[in-house]
Amino acid sequence: MKFIIRAMLLGALVAFSGVAQETRLDRVAVIVDQGVILESEIQALIEEVRQNAKENDQSLPSDRALRTQAIERLIAKSLQMQMAERMGIQISDPQLEQTITNIAANQGATLDDLRRQLRQDGVAYEDYREDVREEMIIGEVRRANVRRRVYITEQEVNNLVKIIEEQGAEQAEYRLGHILIGFPPDPTDEDIASARDRADKVIELLNNGSEFAKIAIASSSGSEALEGGDMGWLNINSMPTLFAEAVQNYSEGELIGPIRSGAGFHILKVKDTRGIEKVTVEEVNARHILIKPSIILSEEKAKSMLSDFREQVKAEEAEFGELAREHSEDPGSALRGGDLGWADPSNYVPAFRDALANLEPGEYSDPVRSSHGWHLIQLLDRRIDDATDKRKEDRAYQLIFNRKFSEESEAWMREMRDSAYIEVLDS
Structure with a gap:
């Protein structure tokens, strides 16, 4: 048109x-x-x-x-x-402006900086704006039509996670601080108990804020004591097996030990890491009501319905969950009162994700248009979750998904083109 x-x-x-x-x-x-x-x-x-x-x-x-x-x-x-x-599928002006602002921010610039750069390049801002709108619309169309064609098995994900873990083990490096509370040769039970008591006191001092290097110089029997216990950077496979097993799943700044060996009790501090994926992510708990426009239900009517629902729940004239069960067209959440459970917000379509980002726990959004229809969203809560293992699975899933999505996108476009009427007119 x-x-x-x-x-x-x-x-x-x-x-x-x-x-x-x-x-x-x-x-x-x-x-x-x-x-x-x-x-x-x-x-x-x-x-x-x-x-x-x-x-x-x-x-x-x-x-x-x-x-x-x-x-x-x-x-x-x-x-x-x-x-x-x-x-x-439509992209609202506020959604468009937010996206362009994000584009500028990702380049370390402001929206005004972007406008100036476009002028210097001889590009009208309105033309650029509409190009971005079209790209966003095309992205929504592709996601909506291709995503359902992608099928990934649990076995595929597990196999790739193993590969990622093997690669990670080769790359993982730790910078360790080391304090050794040593035994005398042929230690007696009393010697061992005394060393354990001193090791426990060292841990207590460190937990109370004492400087690791200072304690190491003063107390450690290790060869690196004069360097403040600094062992430097060690690959996970090049450090002593006892240490390699101990440092797994520990993060920067954490203390480990005391660990007993034939030489005494070891206390380790993870001073830094590299090549390790230790991840925390923000998760959101939200619920929504989805209304899909149709031939008999216009865009404005769908939006108006959700605006009315918003006013009703804010005035405590209706309960969100009951409205969702009665009206929501999302079969996956309607029976649960619209509850979507805890999730990484990046898993949602952009319009839904961006709306959640602007809400505080307990708040309701204005009606939001996504590729699925119109949403009324309530953010229930946020939390920070240790997602290291989950992120490995997500990373594996995303790698597989990206590959299959690309393949299916090409197939989808070929099918769509083959079924379309296309006539290239003579010059």
């Missing part, structure tokens, strides 16, 4: 121009189902590719091949934008 309107406007402008015959008409170059691609769009994309190639000192194929590639890119874009219209 967007392309049709543009073609109509161009036709109208030329029709009313006194120099119409001297103006080269923009023309429809490709028909794509219910939309069209204009010659000007093809030329603009080709020019963009040429400019990028020039800046990167890259060579390009023939003009014909370049035009073919540009047309294929625009066909794919047109098909996805038309599907977005059929699905009712």
Whole structure:
């Protein structure tokens, strides 16, 4: 529809121009189902590719091949934008502005900095803004249609986790502080008990804030005592087996021990780590009510329903869970009163995730539009969770998902293109 309107406007402008015959008409170059691609769009994309190639000192194929590639890119874009219209996917202005602000922040800049850079590059901010909107819409369309085609087994994840763990074991390094409370040769039970008492006192001093290096210099029998007990960086496989087993699952700054060996009691401090994935993540506990627009339920009506629900629950005239059970169209959570349980917010679609980020526990969102429909969201709570093992599984899952998503995206696009009516018009 967007392309049709543009073609109509161009036709109208030329029709009313006194120099119409001297103006080269923009023309429809490709028909794509219910939309069209204009010659000007093809030329603009080709020019963009040429400019990028020039800046990167890259060579390009023939003009014909370049035009073919540009047309294929625009066909794919047109098909996805038309599907977005059929699905009712929209990106609101506040959501768009937040995304652009995030883009700038990721580059260490402000929104004003980004605007200035665009002006210097000769790019109108409004054009850039609409390009970002289209990219976001296409992303939502692809996620909604391709995600359900991706199937990952538990065995696939477990196999990859093992590989990640093996790689991690080779890369993991610790910088350890070491204090040895030694035994005399052929220690008696009394010697061992005395050493244990001194080791316990050292642990107590360290837990009360005493400086590790100072205690090591004063008390350690280890060879690195004069260096404050600093053993330097050690690969997990190169340190003593007793230490390698002990340091597993300990984080920077933590004390370990006393650990007994034939030499005495060892006290370790993890001074630093590298090549180790020790992760904590913020999780959110939320619930929602989902209303999906349809032929008989307009976008505005769906949004209005959720606005009414929000006012009712805030006024304590209705209970959120009951409204969710009665009205929510999310089968996975409706029976639980909309409860989504604890989850990493990055698992949610961007619009839902961003809405949660702006809520405090107990607060309700305004109606939020995502690729699934309209949501009313309540953030119940937040927590920080040690997700090291879970993150390994998530990382493995994400690696597999990314590979399969890419494969299925290509297959989906091929299927969509094969089933579409496409006519490339003669020049």
